[in-house]
Amino acid sequence: MSSIVETIAMCVERGKVNKTSPYPPDLKGQDGADELTAQALADKVPANDILTKGLMIGMGKVGGKFSRNEVFVPDLLMAAKAMTAAMKHLKPYFESGEAKHRGTFVVGTVQGDLHDIGKNLVSMVMEGGGFEVIDLGVDVSPEKFMKAVEEHPGCAVGLSALLTMTMVNMEKTVKLIKEKCPSTKILVGGAPLTEEFCRKIGADSYSPDPQGALDYLSTVYA
Amino acid sequence: MSEMTGVERIQNILKRQPVDRIGVFEHFWGDTQKKWVAEGHIQPGESMEDHFGYDLQLCWPFNLVARLNFTPEVVEETDETQLVRDGNGALLRRHKLHDATPEHVDFLVQDRAAWEEHIKPFLTPDRARINFEAYREARRRAADAQRFFAWSGVNVFELMHPVCGHQHMLTGMLVDPDWIKDMTNTYTQLTLDLMDILFSEEGYPDGVWFYEDMGFKERPFVSLDMYREIIQPSHRRTVDYARAKGLPVIMHSCGYVAPLVPGIIEAGVDCLQVIEVKAGMDLLGLFRDFGDRLSFMGGMDVRVLYTNDRATINRELTAKIPEVKRNFGYVLHSDHSIPDQVDYESYRYFVQRGMELGNYR
Numbered sequence: 288m289s290s291i292v293e294t295i296a297m298c299v300e301r302g303k304v305n306k307t308s309p310y311p312p313d314l315k316g317q318d319g320a321d322e323l324t325a326q327a328l329a330d331k332v333p334a335n336d337i338l339t340k341g342l343m344i345g346m347g348k349v350g351g352k353f354s355r356n357e358v359f360v361p362d363l364l365m366a367a368k369a370m371t372a373a374m375k376h377l378k379p380y381f382e383s384g385e386a387k388h389r390g391t392f393v394v395g396t397v398q399g400d401l402h403d404i405g406k407n408l409v410s411m412v413m414e415g416g417g418f419e420v421i422d423l424g425v426d427v428s429p430e431k432f433m434k435a436v437e438e439h440p441g442c443a444v445g446l447s448a449l450l451t452m453t454m455v456n457m458e459k460t461v462k463l464i465k466e467k468c469p470s471t472k473i474l475v476g477g478a479p480l481t482e483e484f485c486r487k488i489g490a491d492s493y494s495p496d497p498q499g500a501l502d503y504l505s506t507v508y509a
Numbered sequence: 510m511s512e513m514t515g516v517e518r519i520q521n522i523l524k525r526q527p528v529d530r531i532g533v534f535e536h537f538w539g540d541t542q543k544k545w546v547a548e549g550h551i552q553p554g555e556s557m558e559d560h561f562g563y564d565l566q567l568c569w570p571f572n573l574v575a576r577l578n579f580t581p582e583v584v585e586e587t588d589e590t591q592l593v594r595d596g597n598g599a600l601l602r603r604h605k606l607h608d609a610t611p612e613h614v615d616f617l618v619q620d621r622a623a624w625e626e627h628i629k630p631f632l633t634p635d636r637a638r639i640n641f642e643a644y645r646e647a648r649r650r651a652a653d654a655q656r657f658f659a660w661s662g663v664n665v666f667e668l669m670h671p672v673c674g675h676q677h678m679l680t681g682m683l684v685d686p687d688w689i690k691d692m693t694n695t696y697t698q699l700t701l702d703l704m705d706i707l708f709s710e711e712g713y714p715d716g717v718w719f720y721e722d723m724g725f726k727e728r729p730f731v732s733l734d735m736y737r738e739i740i741q742p743s744h745r746r747t748v749d750y751a752r753a754k755g756l757p758v759i760m761h762s763c764g765y766v767a768p769l770v771p772g773i774i775e776a777g778v779d780c781l782q783v784i785e786v787k788a789g790m791d792l793l794g795l796f797r798d799f800g801d802r803l804s805f806m807g808g809m810d811v812r813v814l815y816t817n818d819r820a821t822i823n824r825e826l827t828a829k830i831p832e833v834k835r836n837f838g839y840v841l842h843s844d845h846s847i848p849d850q851v852d853y854e855s856y857r858y859f860v861q862r863g864m865e866l867g868n869y870r
Contacts, residue, residue: 308684309684309685356768358732359732359735360679360730360731361682364676364679364680365683396612401590401611402609404725424612425612449609449610450610452607452850476726479812495726495727495789
């Protein structure tokens with residue numbers, strides 16, 4: 288018989304949010320990540336175990352499937368919804384220090400660019416990977432990114448761009464952060480980006496998908 | 510073979526039958542034409558179709574926003590952006606200074622109940638949804654220039670997400686697929702009803718062009734199975750409608766949609782446009798795998814164009830055109846739109862060199 292933490296991982300992986308959710312059809316009427324997380328905490332399962340052995344495992348599995356094109360955006364979004372439903376129960380434990388994030392990930396779409404779908408997907412996967420996500424939104428200036436880096440020492444930064452014309456602002460942002468805080472790891476992504484461009488502007492990692500970004504940060508925060 | 514008109518050329522290209530040369534067409538970001546006009550390369554009011562001798566002309570005459578009489582409401586404004594509530598109840602932030610995809614801030618419709626209350630009752634085939642005059646004028650201009658004239662508009666994927674956003678639309682496909690199917694059926698019927706009205710009064714175009722962005726970086730939004738279950742029935746209905754009237758269909762999709770191409774072919778589409786290289790699309794691979802069943806438009810990496818280096822542009826054209834012209838089913842076009850970083854002379858060279866390489870005579 289699987290433990291409640293393993294069942295939570297399964298619910299996240301399969302996008303089972305709560306009991307009322309009709310998805311996935313074969314789990315209709317059963318408890319989801321929401322109820323099971325509340326139950327696990329009531330049963331005195333450590334919050335950090337729920338995070339690391341339940342939510343992170345579930346998101347890791349669905350993220351891996353996404354990378355291998357075994358599941359698609361709808362499945363990833365449902366997994367993120369399930370994870371969010373669980374995380375609301377864990378919030379007090381993060382505040383008390385009983386549960387700990389692996390690190391902080393500051394993310395935003397660079398100045399001049401308003402596109403947010405890719406950034407949001409990365410944010411969801413990072414949160415599911417155990418990181419505290421500070422989402423600065425869209426059209427974020429280099430100075431605003433820098434301010435967030437100063438407010439969150441040791442954080443990593445994710446920069447997103449859709450438009451070729453805003454890639455220059457990505458370069459400016461990387462330059463400013465690396466000048467003032469050279470040890471900050473900077474990840475870049477977005478439709479027009481390439482590994483070559485990442486290296487050219489001095490960023491640390493490029494990934495075409497959210498799981499690749501999480502895999503990179505997992506090595507940094509190992 | 511003598512020189513063909515644009516109409517003859519595109520008609521044959523869509524059937525992969527002999528032509529005098531490959532076709533040529535393009536899309537531009539709005540800022541590009543402004544810049545080239547300011548630089549004196551294009552005359553104010555001169556069309557890109559006329560200036561570059563394109564083989565196609567499009568007209569987008571339908572307005573499918575739910576509340577036609579709703580005046581978009583500016584909720585918040587800065588020096589650079591505007592946050593606007595539109596007639597679909599969507600709250601979108603747009604850049605004022607340059608072209609950009611808007612930020613999706615909020616949507617009134619996030620589930621079936623809101624769709625049924627706020628949107629569906631308003632989606633009626635009202636004549637006010639059709640810009641008859643624009644269609645008539647564009648059709649006349651295309652006929653004068655002997656260009657292939659296509660009705661253009663969006664299909665269901667591109668009609669749904671402005672109403673409920675990508676996230677609600679995509680999760681809805683799993684949680685409440687009947688809601689999403691109701692949206693696709695409603696928009697399909699509305700499109701066909703409006704086409705009936707327009708075409709019966711103003712005459713048919715030479716073809717139909719659907720914009721339908723179903724992919725992003727290296728992935729389609731949905732699997733081929735989900736495409737077949739939820740989206741393809743609407744594609745089939747709209748394509749069948751057009752083909753029953755002798756109108757070939759071109760479908761545009763940004764992003765990586767290679768896994769969906771078998772389904773797009775099953776739906777009856779004649780030509781796939783725009784083959785976005787930076788998203789992972791591979792024109793030569795698609796031509797190899799599907800060139801016997803599908804024509805192509807695009808697939809020339811726009812990042813090459815904004816190097817503004819003729820040797821680099823020539824390499825891109827030389828690597829692709831001699832191969833994809835082999836079965837007469839290709840139209841020269843960038844892999845998305847020409848941004849204003851591309852110099853006028855670079856683009857002019859792109860067209861001239863492309864036409865040299867694409868000549869069959």
